[in-house]
Amino acid sequence: MSTEQFDAVIVGAGFGGMGAAIQLNRLGYRNIAILDREDDLGGTWHVNRYPGLTVDVPSTTYSYWFEPNPYWSRLYAPGAELKSYAEHVADKYDLRRYMRFNTTVEGARWDEESQTWQVSLQGGQTLRAQFLILATGYLCQPKKPDIPGIEDFAGTVLHAQEWNDDYALRGRKAAIIGTGSTGVQLIPKLAEDVAELTVYQRTPIWVMPKFDLAFGPAAQRLFARFPVTQQLLRRSSDLFLDIMVTIAMWKFRQFRPVNTAAARIGALHRFLAIRDKELRRKLTPNYDFGCKRPTLSNVYYRTFNKPHVHLETAGIERIEPDGIVGRDGVKRAVDTLVLATGFDVWESNLPAIPVIGRQGRDLGKWWRENRFQAYEGMTVPMFPNMVTQASPYAWVGMSWFDTVEYQMRHMKRLFGELQRTGGRTFEVTEEANDRFLDRMLTLLDDSVFRLGDCTNSRSYWFNSSGEAPLFRPTSIRQAVKEQEHFPLTDYQIA
Incomplete structure (x- = not known):
């Protein structure tokens, strides 16, 4: 069976994979394959179709900054609209030409001799690629x-x-x-x-009141004709979410009263809805707000x-x-x-497929034996030319798009340096990776995960060792800013 050769293979056709493909296109890469085991694009918004499905982040924030959608029907849009938005993005940026559905990736291995990734598909076919982008998401298993x-x-x-x-x-x-x-x-x-x-x-x-509102035809026309109006609304929802996540989760030591206030709002919400004391007691969380x-x-x-x-x-x-x-x-x-x-975030999803790097290093095994870690939440030593999106310390804010877009900025700078120097491979250094991990662990010392009472939360944010390495414990603004300033010497380019 012949082996196809690509500039990049992207595993996953959700918003993360599409964002990576758009950035690669901007950098001049056109020979791309986007592989997905499902029968259409959209990731979790294609798979999930249950009654009542809605986004739980304001739709103004839950979208690409570079591709606003003026036609959301509500502040918290129903799931079908997210699926439609995914289709719109794929069509506008001509991404369908790269996509292969009903294609299950069985694993990927770095080939030192050819300096390429060998991506094995179910059925026996193998694809070769200079770059491997893992865009499987946290919630895919x-x-x-x-x-x-x-x-x-x-x-x-x-x-x-x-x-x-x-x-x-x-x-x-x-x-x-x-x-x-x-x-x-x-x-x-x-x-x-x-x-x-x-x-x-x-x-x-913890169930909080939902301040939702409909966007009627007049509002949609306004957003479409004067995009700045929707941008202002987005800036408001972005800023509110970023501040709340930062102080309620990452600055718990300094802002513990904020968590207490949020818990009281949740308690009032329960009280107003349920007058049966025993029922209310059963529905009351016995862990701090922010743990889950x-x-x-x-x-x-x-x-x-x-x-x-x-x-x-x-x-x-x-x-x-x-x-x-x-x-x-x-x-x-x-x-x-x-x-x-x-979803099973830890046992079968980080990584979602077997990935073998240089000297036979197994990514999943290495993470479990040496702590979950990834430089800037994206790259790992001994895994050249690989970007992993749903990885340790990658998730920033509450909207997945915030993570995807800061990672697109990182790719722009990293791949741009690779092109500028005429290199073929990049690999983050052990020193840079260790430095980043140490900083993340230090920042977590102020978090609700370390200082709050999370014992009974049973949150998927924690792994079996009791650590919480999914989130990047910084503000979104800080994460974006760092992509413009991380030292390019943190990578070996050859």
């Missing part, structure tokens, strides 16, 4: 719960990430496992249709006031063909089981 008897359930199982739109929920006796951000969006919608709904909660989540991603909803708490909605917090003992038995011995008859159990 759904977590299936390991509950005794789940395989023997005789009813219908619906996964939030594999939703069956043809299945009729009306009149069903349903149960949902999971009360993270997906569950918070799904539960009110399920309650509208099913005859009975049991919610199995392991960990309560909070979510926004004005209808989630009120859903539990409905007589056909039941909250179970004792845990699940086992699943039987016709129902679920709790650890308190109570069995509830169920014909539909909905799984909103989130």
